[in-house]
Amino acid sequence: MKTSHTTQDWSTDDARWTAVNRRDKDADGEFFYAxxxxxxxxxxxxxxxxxxxxNVAFFNTTDDARAAGFRDCKRCQPGGLPRELEIVRRACAALDADPQQRLTLAQLSDAVHVSPFHLQRLFKRVVGVSPRQYQAAQRGAALRDALSRGADVTRASADAGFSSPSRMYDTAPAELGMAPSAYRRKGAGLTVRYASAPTNLGIVLVAATEKGICRIAFGDDETALVDEMRDEFANAELIADTAALAPFIGQIRAYLHGERERFDLPLDIAATAFQQRVWDALRRIPYGETRSYSEIAESVGSPRAVRAVASACASNPVALAIPCHRVIHKGGSLAGYRWGLPRKTVLLDTEAQHAADTTRRPAGTATITDLDHAA
Ligand SMILES: [Zn+2]
Structure with a gap:
């Protein structure tokens, strides 16, 4: 499975020579020249x-070049860091260069010449946190530094790159969902960033608070999707931010193409206790399988609450991340879907097909999912 964003092809000597002439960083690790x-x-x-x-010869690996009698260049150290570590090293250097500047994932990925999705994944695998968390940690360190030198709080937090002292207290990313009170007040006091993008299931709209994804919705019309969201979060500050949401949209696309079975999406959603139980039960349905509404009702300890289960499914705010599409009628008919039955059909087909592929796949073959969880 191809996970790289790159479409460049360095298989011919001509292409390689062009890359050398351009000193193309994207080509590093792809081949070497002697x-x-x-x-x-x-x-x-x-x-x-x-x-x-x-006078130039090309080699695919450092070993090939050495076997042909060439030595490592002292200047570019071709035997040094593997390409992936090098990308992460450059990303860290860019983040460290100016801690006061908040680089978006898109700006950072521009700076190191890989796609935002690829960078996010690499960075997390190597550093253990996302670029955004890394930046937050750097700002926290800068702040503690300034405060320990006796600087005043407002000045120190501004110098460390916080937009206000209150933002500075809002640190550790919470696992828990949005406070129901904030939700009831239609998002008052929240900043919600959103983006939409075309997919094979139509337009997807993804929205996120500082803590996590609060909405994933599908539709045929972007304006209608945005209007619906505006209605739900009427008192929130809404910011269109394609760059911030790009990694999540990347995950959704990969999922829709059967290249990913799980989401690494922190969720920030408000739920009643009952909805919480139902949504948790939905998240336990394995990829490629379905359950009936009555099975879910039983699994949450309310076997007679089949209708309430159906309405909890219908009120799911985050398509796919809470897989309400995996719940069907007892007899096997698909029942309803908040984002339309045709989409449910496609989702279940994709999952069934890919789950079958996975079963047939020989042991030891890595998938994107395996890689993500290997970190
Ligand atoms: Zn060199």
């Missing part, structure tokens, strides 16, 4: 003087 006159080999982006074309 210089016959000096006996050294380099990464494509090496800053050394360009050799003449006729």
């Amino acid at each position: 210089v016959k006159t000096t006996g050294v080999f380099c990464r494509p982006s090496c800053a050394s003087r360009l050799p003449r074309r006729e």
